[in-house]
Amino acid sequence: MKEYTTDHIRNVGLVGHAAGGKTTLVEAMLFAAGEISRMGSVDEGTSASDYHRDEIERKNSISASVLHSNWKDFKINIIDMPGYSDFVGEVRAGLRAVDLALVVLNAQAGAEVGSETAWQTAAENKLPCMLFVNRLDKENVDFDKVVNSARERLGDGVLPVMFPVSANEVVDLLHMKLAGFDAAGKMSLAAIPAKWQGKANEWREKLVERAAESDDKLLEKFFEAGELGADEVKQGLRQGLSQGSLFPLLCGVAPKMFGVQALLDFIIEYGPAPNFRGEVEGRSAGGKITKRSTTDEALPAALVFKTISEAHLGELSFLRVFCGKLNPNTEVLNANTQGSEKIGQLFVMNGKTRKDVAHLHAGDIAAVVKLKHTHTGNTLCDKRETFIIPEIKFPDPLMTIAVEPKSKGDEDKISTGLHAMHAEDPTFIMKVDPELKQILLHGQSELHLGLVVRRLKEKYGVDVNMVEARIPYRETIRGSAREFYRHKKQTGGAGQFGEVHFHMEGYRDGAPYPDDLTIRDTEVIDLPWGGKMEFVSAIVGGAIDARFIPAVKKGIMEIMESGVVAGYPVTDVRVILHDGKMHAVDSNENAFKTAGRMCFRECFIKAKPGIREPIFEVEVTVPDEYMGDVMGDMSGHRGKILGVEASGHNQIVKALVPLKEMAKYSTKLRSMTQGRGIYRQKFSHYEEVPKEQADKLIKAYEEARAQGL
Numbered sequence: 001m002k003e004y005t006t007d008h009i010r011n012v013g014l015v016g017h018a019a020g021g022k023t024t025l026v027e028a029m030l031f032a033a034g035e036i037s038r039m040g041s042v043d044e045g046t047s048a049s050d051y052h053r054d055e056i057e058r059k060n061s062i063s064a065s066v067l068h069s070n071w072k073d074f075k076i077n078i079i080d081m082p083g084y085s086d087f088v089g090e091v092r093a094g095l096r097a098v099d100l101a102l103v104v105l106n107a108q109a110g111a112e113v114g115s116e117t118a119w120q121t122a123a124e125n126k127l128p129c130m131l132f133v134n135r136l137d138k139e140n141v142d143f144d145k146v147v148n149s150a151r152e153r154l155g156d157g158v159l160p161v162m163f164p165v166s167a168n169e170v171v172d173l174l175h176m177k178l179a180g181f182d183a184a185g186k187m188s189l190a191a192i193p194a195k196w197q198g199k200a201n202e203w204r205e206k207l208v209e210r211a212a213e214s215d216d217k218l219l220e221k222f223f224e225a226g227e228l229g230a231d232e233v234k235q236g237l238r239q240g241l242s243q244g245s246l247f248p249l250l251c252g253v254a255p256k257m258f259g260v261q262a263l264l265d266f267i268i269e270y271g272p273a274p275n276f277r278g279e280v281e282g283r284s285a286g287g288k289i290t291k292r293s294t295t296d297e298a299l300p301a302a303l304v305f306k307t308i309s310e311a312h313l314g315e316l317s318f319l320r321v322f323c324g325k326l327n328p329n330t331e332v333l334n335a336n337t338q339g340s341e342k343i344g345q346l347f348v349m350n351g352k353t354r355k356d357v358a359h360l361h362a363g364d365i366a367a368v369v370k371l372k373h374t375h376t377g378n379t380l381c382d383k384r385e386t387f388i389i390p391e392i393k394f395p396d397p398l399m400t401i402a403v404e405p406k407s408k409g410d411e412d413k414i415s416t417g418l419h420a421m422h423a424e425d426p427t428f429i430m431k432v433d434p435e436l437k438q439i440l441l442h443g444q445s446e447l448h449l450g451l452v453v454r455r456l457k458e459k460y461g462v463d464v465n466m467v468e469a470r471i472p473y474r475e476t477i478r479g480s481a482r483e484f485y486r487h488k489k490q491t492g493g494a495g496q497f498g499e500v501h502f503h504m505e506g507y508r509d510g511a512p513y514p515d516d517l518t519i520r521d522t523e524v525i526d527l528p529w530g531g532k533m534e535f536v537s538a539i540v541g542g543a544i545d546a547r548f549i550p551a552v553k554k555g556i557m558e559i560m561e562s563g564v565v566a567g568y569p570v571t572d573v574r575v576i577l578h579d580g581k582m583h584a585v586d587s588n589e590n591a592f593k594t595a596g597r598m599c600f601r602e603c604f605i606k607a608k609p610g611i612r613e614p615i616f617e618v619e620v621t622v623p624d625e626y627m628g629d630v631m632g633d634m635s636g637h638r639g640k641i642l643g644v645e646a647s648g649h650n651q652i653v654k655a656l657v658p659l660k661e662m663a664k665y666s667t668k669l670r671s672m673t674q675g676r677g678i679y680r681q682k683f684s685h686y687e688e689v690p691k692e693q694a695d696k697l698i699k700a701y702e703e704a705r706a707q708g709l
């Protein structure tokens with residue numbers, strides 16, 4: 001494989017709402033450049049990018065694929081990213097490796113929710129952005145409307161550099177020509193027909209003006225002369241794109257190769273080279289921010305942005321070289337772990353096929369095999385000096401399911417498999433939850449976790465059932481109570497004796513103590529399971545020895561952890577130990593621990609126990625027309641609407657919803673909005689569950705205990 005130097009490399013990432021045609025466009029970009037000999041298709045499962053079995057079956061992208069196209073002596077590295085929000089982690093990682101985001105819009109739908117989120121991620125990475133309006137061949141396409149929707153939702157800098165005039169022709173505003181595409185997608189230029197001349201002049205004028213605005217000198221010249229030369233327009237557009245003030249918009253029909261040649265030309269002529277920022281920022285071993293020049297001469301540093309392990313590919317780590325030149329068979333440093341790594345051969349990828357390359361120049365993207373201790377997000381750098389490129393920010397998990405092995409004894413295999421898969425996909429996290437006694441999988445959606453479970457079976461041979469994750473309820477009290485408990489046992493030799501008197505009430509910060517008790521000592525404990533416990537000593541006249549008091553507290557903590565009425569940890573109580581009795585011979589710590597535990601139990605039952613559930617703050621973004629459905633559904637599921645905000649053509653609904661009601665929200669929202677809604681959620685607080693539900697939980701616990709579970 002030929003080597004390309006930095007200025008002959010372009011790195012572009014395709015993003016956008018699901019089914020816009022990204023993968024098909026990538027296929028066309030490869031085919032146009034002769035990279036593949038036949039134009040494959042997503043529908044037939046023959047595309048270079050969606051090669052994974054799950055992708056072929058589902059007919060959509062799941063994982064970011066790395067490909068490239070050699071076009072007119074340039075190497076265009078292409079990352080094709082999934083549009084479904086379930087796989088947003090792939091977009092976060094993929095966009096870290098490129099210098100240009102290409103947002104693919106569906107001409108029938110305009111800018112959609114998924115286009116906006118991709119756009120935001122690109123903006124967070126300060127990435128130059130351009131657009132491609134695809135599917136122009138569909139009925140009822142109104143190109144001007146698409147441009148307007150892109151302007152409204154994505155930014156005023158959206159600037160068409162062409163507009164379509166027939167099924168296979170566009171007016172190219174850069175060259176002021178009519179570009180036609182034949183059945184093979186080959187482009188030929190002709191004069192603009194008189195009919196379109198007026199619109200062409202008008203749009204060209206806008207384009208020149210916007211290009212001039214990218215640079216003060218150009219703008220001055222534009223005002224003086226009233227126009228700019230071809231090179232100046234080019235310079236202005238390039239600059240506007242690189243600095244993020246202009247978002248050029250092209251169009252076409254990917255499966256027919258219509259517009260693809262023009263797109264490739266545009267990327268190499270106007271797209272930023274990998275060194276367009278001049279420097280890359282990183283951290284030294286001591287955490288100091290440093291910068292390195294993005295040239296071959298700098299010490300090398302590369303970010304591992306993706307890791308995969310598949311039977312036919314082996315273990316592959318994809319890396320973007322940010323600075324320096326990378327040679328095969330070299331020892332490098334994993335800057336994050338300070339461990340040593342060996343880079344063997346370097347590979348240039350096209351989906352699942354790979355070719356050897358002798359060196360990688362600054363800015364290039366490639367893959368290496370069999371790294372030992374390197375994970376996604378790590379930097380590999382020259383051993384002489386640590387340089388850590390900022391880690392990739394993955395999204396927080398949105399939902400949780402639990403898995404149970406189908407055959408006993410598979411727990412270890414589950415853990416090994418899931419840990420290995422987490423290295424490939426950091427957006428799902430596996431945890432064994434000792435409180436809920438479940439293996440939990442946290443991820444983006446049911447679809448996402450369903451695919452994880454499927455791969456666990458296929459790759460690691462472990463079959464599991466997906467079940468609902470238990471809800472981490474909490475027990476607490478709504479009233480107050482006083483009780484005493486005498487623990488007394490006389491079995492042959494030494495006996496057991498301990499008596500304690502408690503006053504119990506709900507814990508509230510700074511609440512006054514009962515008037516009739518003399519407070520000696522108090523301690524507020526932050527409980528490991530959340531909430532507080534205040535333990536107060538109000539013992540008078542040495543009724544029980546000071547040495548027994550910690551034992552009483554220990555007994556309380558034990559029962560608080562295991563729960564009293566429904567088997568869930570207890571939170572937010574104040575216990576005042578105000579009296580007791582001891583026996584000169586039979587009292588010991590154990591006896592007082594038991595007395596403490598039992599007295600807590602009696603008091604708790606008397607003090608109106610209640611059950612609390614976790615409430616999440618949920619933020620749903622949907623197009624206007626779905627807002628009513630989303631709000632109705634929330635209210636029907638015990639949600640409290642906090643407010644609604646408009647954001648372009650979308651509405652953001654904010655609500656407080658019990659976690660229990662969010663169990664299958666990703667699937668529900670998708671069907672309610674035809675995939676056009678997204679949501680986020682974060683823990684807010686605990687709240688009491690309705691009485692019927694509390695009774696149900698208590699009953700279930702009693703039944704389980706009766707059966708000895």
Ligand SMILES: Nc1nc2c(ncn2[C@@H]2O[C@H](COP(=O)(O)OP(=O)(O)OP(=O)(O)O)[C@@H](O)[C@H]2O)c(=O)[nH]1
Pocket residue numbers: 016017018019020021022023024025041042043059060061062081082083084104134135136137138252253254255256
């Ligand atoms: N008519 C028409 N169909 C297209 C065009 N581009 C893509 N398609 C079809 O649209 C569907 C989705 O195309 P993909 O290329 O998989 O879209 P994508 O953006 O990669 O989708 P995700 O990976 O799910 O985000 C497929 O059935 C394609 O054949 C187009 O320009 N015109």
Ligand SMILES: [Mg+2]
Pocket residue numbers: 022023024050060061080081082083
């Ligand atoms: Mg795709």
